Every structure is written in C-alpha cells, then in structure tokens.
Amino acid sequence: MTLAEVAGAAYLNMVPEGMDPGLEETTFHDPDNFVFPFGAHACVVDVDPETGKARVVRYVAVDDCGNAINPLIIDGQVHGGIVHAIGQALYERVAYDEDGQLVTGTFVDYALPTAAELPSFETDRTVTPSPVNSLGAKGVGEAGTIAASPAVTNAVIDALRPLGVNYMNMPLSPMRVWEEIQSANRGVPA
Amino acid sequence: MIPAEFDYVAPDTLDDAIAALKGGGDDAKLLAGGHSLLPLMKLRLAAPTLLVDLRKVPGLDGISRDNGGWRIGAMTRHADLEHAPELGVLSAAAGTIADPQVRNRGTIGGSLAHGDPASDLPAVLLIADGSVTVRGPGGERSIAAGDLFQDYLETAVGADEVITSVETTGLDEYGFGYQKFNRRSEDWAMVGVAAVVKRVVNVIEDVRVGLTNMGNVPLRATAVEEALRGQPPTPEAIAAAAENAAEGTDPPADLNASAEYKRHLARGADATGADGRRRVVMISA
Numbered sequence: 001m002t003l004a005e006v007a008g009a010a011y012l013n014m015v016p017e018g019m020d021p022g023l024e025e026t027t028f029h030d031p032d033n034f035v036f037p038f039g040a041h042a043c044v045v046d047v048d049p050e051t052g053k054a055r056v057v058r059y060v061a062v063d064d065c066g067n068a069i070n071p072l073i074i075d076g077q078v079h080g081g082i083v084h085a086i087g088q089a090l091y092e093r094v095a096y097d098e099d100g101q102l103v104t105g106t107f108v109d110y111a112l113p114t115a116a117e118l119p120s121f122e123t124d125r126t127v128t129p130s131p132v133n134s135l136g137a138k139g140v141g142e143a144g145t146i147a148a149s150p151a152v153t154n155a156v157i158d159a160l161r162p163l164g165v166n167y168m169n170m171p172l173s174p175m176r177v178w179e180e181i182q183s184a185n186r187g188v189p190a
Numbered sequence: 191m192i193p194a195e196f197d198y199v200a201p202d203t204l205d206d207a208i209a210a211l212k213g214g215g216d217d218a219k220l221l222a223g224g225h226s227l228l229p230l231m232k233l234r235l236a237a238p239t240l241l242v243d244l245r246k247v248p249g250l251d252g253i254s255r256d257n258g259g260w261r262i263g264a265m266t267r268h269a270d271l272e273h274a275p276e277l278g279v280l281s282a283a284a285g286t287i288a289d290p291q292v293r294n295r296g297t298i299g300g301s302l303a304h305g306d307p308a309s310d311l312p313a314v315l316l317i318a319d320g321s322v323t324v325r326g327p328g329g330e331r332s333i334a335a336g337d338l339f340q341d342y343l344e345t346a347v348g349a350d351e352v353i354t355s356v357e358t359t360g361l362d363e364y365g366f367g368y369q370k371f372n373r374r375s376e377d378w379a380m381v382g383v384a385a386v387v388k389r390v391v392n393v394i395e396d397v398r399v400g401l402t403n404m405g406n407v408p409l410r411a412t413a414v415e416e417a418l419r420g421q422p423p424t425p426e427a428i429a430a431a432a433e434n435a436a437e438g439t440d441p442p443a444d445l446n447a448s449a450e451y452k453r454h455l456a457r458g459a460d461a462t463g464a465d466g467r468r469r470v471v472m473i474s475a
Contacts, residue, residue: 050458051371091373095445103445106233108377116375174373174380175451 035130037138039063041082041147045155052178054090054156060122061147065140066130074140078123081144087113088145089152093171160184193231200243204250204325204352207242212327212350214240220352221245222265222300225292226309250299250354253277259360264299264322264353271298279366279386280318280358283310286368289376299353302338305345305407308378310370312339312408313400317384318358326351339407342442364388370402371455373446379403380447381455383411383435387423394418404439404456411456413437432457 010023044058091111104110129136163184201207219238230236250265271284315335364386370379382402399411413434436453
C-alpha cells in the first residue's frame with residue numbers, strides 16, 4: 001500500500017464506523033540532555049572623553065558550537081548576533097514621551113548600528129562535539145547576542161573606571177557617557 | 191508608512207511648474223529629490239494634496255562660476271557637490287549628508303527650501319554669504335541666506351515660488367572645515383560647525399563660523415568670529431575663542447542631546463580637527 005492510498009482512505013471517510021476521518025498522532029520527545037554551546041568574546045573600545053562617544057575598534061569572538069556543518073553560516077550568525085548586541089549596548093532604545101507616545105518609532109530615532117559604526121570582526125572556533133545528538137552540533141544563533149552586550153558595556157565602563165565609574169545602564173549613548181564623565185569629575189553620582 | 195493620497199505632476203517647464211504650484215494652493219509642494227519630504231509624508235507628518243516634481247524641468251542643475259563666486263542649480267544633487275572639491279566648505283559639508291543613497295537623490299534647493307536647522311547646508315550657505323534665486327508668478331527675486339531661514343522648517347520662499355539656483359561668494363583664499371557630531375554616520379547632526387578662515391601672513395583676517403542644529407534656524411557663531419579676527423591662528427587662541435561657540439544660542443533639546451550637551455559639543459567641534467584630535471579645522475586647511 002502506498003502512502004497516497006493511506007492518505008486517500010483516511011480522508012475519503014473510509015475509516016471504521018464511529019471514527020473521525022483523518023489520521024493524527026502526537027508524540028513527545030524528552031531529551032536526556034541539552035546541548036551547551038559556549039564561547040568568549042573580547043573587545044576594545046575607544047571612548048572620547050570630550051563627547052562621550054564610544055566606538056568598538058576591535059572585536060574578537062571565539063565560539064564553540066560543536067561540529068561545524070557550514071562554517072560560513074556560523075560566521076554569519078555570529079556576525080549578526082554581535083551587531084545586534086552592540087546595538088543594544090550602544091545605540092538602541094525604546095523611548096516614550098510623557099503622553100505615552102512612542103518617540104523611537106522609526107529607524108531614524110531607533111538607532112541600529114550600520115557597517116560604518118562597526119569594526120571587522122575577528123571570529124574563531126573551538127570544536128567540542130555535543131555528545132547528545134548524532135551530528136555533534138550545537139546551536140550558535142544567539143551566541144553573539146549573548147556575549148557582545150556585556151563585552152562592549154564592560155569595556156566602556158573599564159575605560160571610565162579611573163573616574164570611579166563601575167556601573168552604567170545601556171544604551172551607552174554619547175550623552176549618557178558624557179554625563180557620567182561630568183558627574184565623576186564633579187565627584188557626584190550621575 | 192503609507193502616505194495620504196496625493197496628486198502628482200511632473201511639468202516640462204519652469205513656468206508650468208510655477209503654474210501647477212499656484213493652482214494647487216497651500217497644500218501643493220515641490221518635489222526636488224524627496225529625501226526629506228517623502229519620509230515626512232510616510233509618517234503622515236505632512237500631507238500635501240499635490241506634488242509638483244521638478245525632475246523634468248531643464249536648466250535647474252549644474253555648477254558654474256559666477257562673478258567670482260558660484261552659481262549652483264537648485265536641482266544639483268548632494269553627490270555632485272560632494273564631488274566638486276572646488277566648492278570648498280560646501281563640498282565638505284555635502285559629503286557628510288546622511289548616506290550615499292540620500293546624497294544621490296537629495297538636492298541643494300530641496301534641502302534649503304525644507305529649512306531644517308539640523309541639515310548641513312544651511313549653516314554653510316550662511317557663512318558663504320550665499321543667497322537663493324526664486325521665481326514665482328510675480329517674477330524673480332533673490333533672498334539672502336540671513337533672511338531665508340525664518341523658523342523651524344519655515345523659509346522666506348513663498349508658497350508659489352521655486353528656488354531655481356543658489357549663489358555663494360567665492361571663498362578661494364579661505365581655509366575651511368565642516369565638523370559634524372552624530373551618533374551614527376548617517377544620522378542628522380546633533381551639532382555641526384562650518385568654518386572658513388582667511389589668513390594674511392600670520393593673522394586671521396576674516397573668519398566665519400556657522401552652527402548646525404543649535405537653534406530653530408542655522409546660526410553664525412559671532413562671538414567666536416570676533417574673538418579670532420585679527421589674532422594669530424594659534425591653537426591656544428582658537429581654543430579660547432571656541433569657548434564662546436554656544437554664546438547666545440538656545441538649542442532645542444531632543445532625545446539624544448540636551449541643550450547643555452549641545453552647547454558643550456559646539457565648543458568642542460569648533461576646536462577639534464577632522465581626525466578627532468584636539469586641533470582646529472580653521473588652521474588646518
């Protein structure tokens with residue numbers, strides 16, 4: 001019997017009396033273990049003390065997603081994730097005015113980083129195959145987004161540490177960094 | 191993202207364009223590149239009922255020498271200015287406008303008529319002692335840069351007038367610079383500073399400084415100019431003069447920059463070189 005014959009019989013109501021047409025089956029997969037991709041990202045930022053503008057000048061990412069099935073796609077995933085997270089760290093912000101009107105409703109106001117704001121990323125891999133699936137592969141889609149925000153934020157804070165700054169809220173926009181520097185110079189918290 | 195309904199015409203002559211503009215009344219707008227107007231329409235912040243496109247009107251573009259200065263057709267694209275280094279500070283400023291796509295479509299006449307103090311060319315026109323030639327049903331007249339910009343998005347160009355050309359004085363003996371601070375390279379200026387300076391031997395004979403986005407209209411930093419005129423162009427003198435850059439300004443605050451931050455940036459931009467180091471655009475040229 002062919003699959004087409006089975007499907008035809010099921011949907012043409014040739015099923016036993018009392019049974020609804022169609023074939024349905026549900027199963028649940030309960031894996032014994034999850035995969036754990038891991039990695040480490042490091043970056044160098046320039047912070048202009050005059051304007052507060054921070055710029056990522058070097059970015060190094062080493063990720064482990066097990067066996068690399070398509071290295072080019074992995075690099076693309078990592079690059080995109082890093083950009084996304086640099087956006088969160090330095091540029092992107094959802095803001096409302098006093099009346100509850102969204103004032104960052106266009107990509108003019110909701111600032112995504114573009115190629116002009118970014119360095120060329122240096123990526124590399126270690127390969128630790130996952131033991132819990134037959135491909136030995138692990139997810140990599142979110143690796144960049146997870147690591148880059150703290151890497152960039154910590155780098156900016158590190159630059160300001162001699163002034164006594166050890167915490168800042170994202171995004172580290174030029175005015176926010178400038179205000180932090182001004183406050184630190186005056187010896188009062190921002 | 192969808193504009194309100196509007197009619198569209200693309201006349202073949204300037205007279206037809208003026209007639210269409212007049213016939214369309216207060217809700218008719220000229221289209222001269224569209225990279226400011228169309229985004230406003232898509233956000234429904236503007237809803238003209240008629241667009242009169244100038245793209246087919248002959249004789250509105252091109253750069254030529256005129257009485258020792260320059261005459262620039264109103265439909266000349268930012269990219270054409272950018273690639274005409276002989277225009278000096280105007281070319282330098284045009285090269286910082288938004289991104290290549292905008293520079294390939296946006297025009298000098300369109301930008302000046304829009305009257306946005308955050309755009310880069312108005313402050314340059316101001317320090318170049320420039321003017322625009324406009325034509326309407328009543329004929330032709332010239333409007334000096336100082337009279338052109340009246341308020342935020344408001345210019346002295348009449349509702350039925352078309353800017354046909356832009357005139358600037360020649361600044362051939364002047365050094366120049368345009369400094370712009372923004373978050374991303376394609377963004378509007380938080381603050382921009384345009385400067386031209388003429389040196390004789392080792393003294394600043396003439397200096398003009400224009401400010402972008404430091405008020406509802408482009409401004410001259412007259413206090414900086416006065417402090418520098420007749421002085422030797424030393425880094426110390428320029429840094430001291432730059433401290434006056436925000437004097438008399440009342441910059442509008444926005445999401446990314448408070449008035450205080452803008453005043454600070456104006457002082458710094460006056461005294462910082464194109465490479466970001468602490469030196470001065472005015473003596474570097």
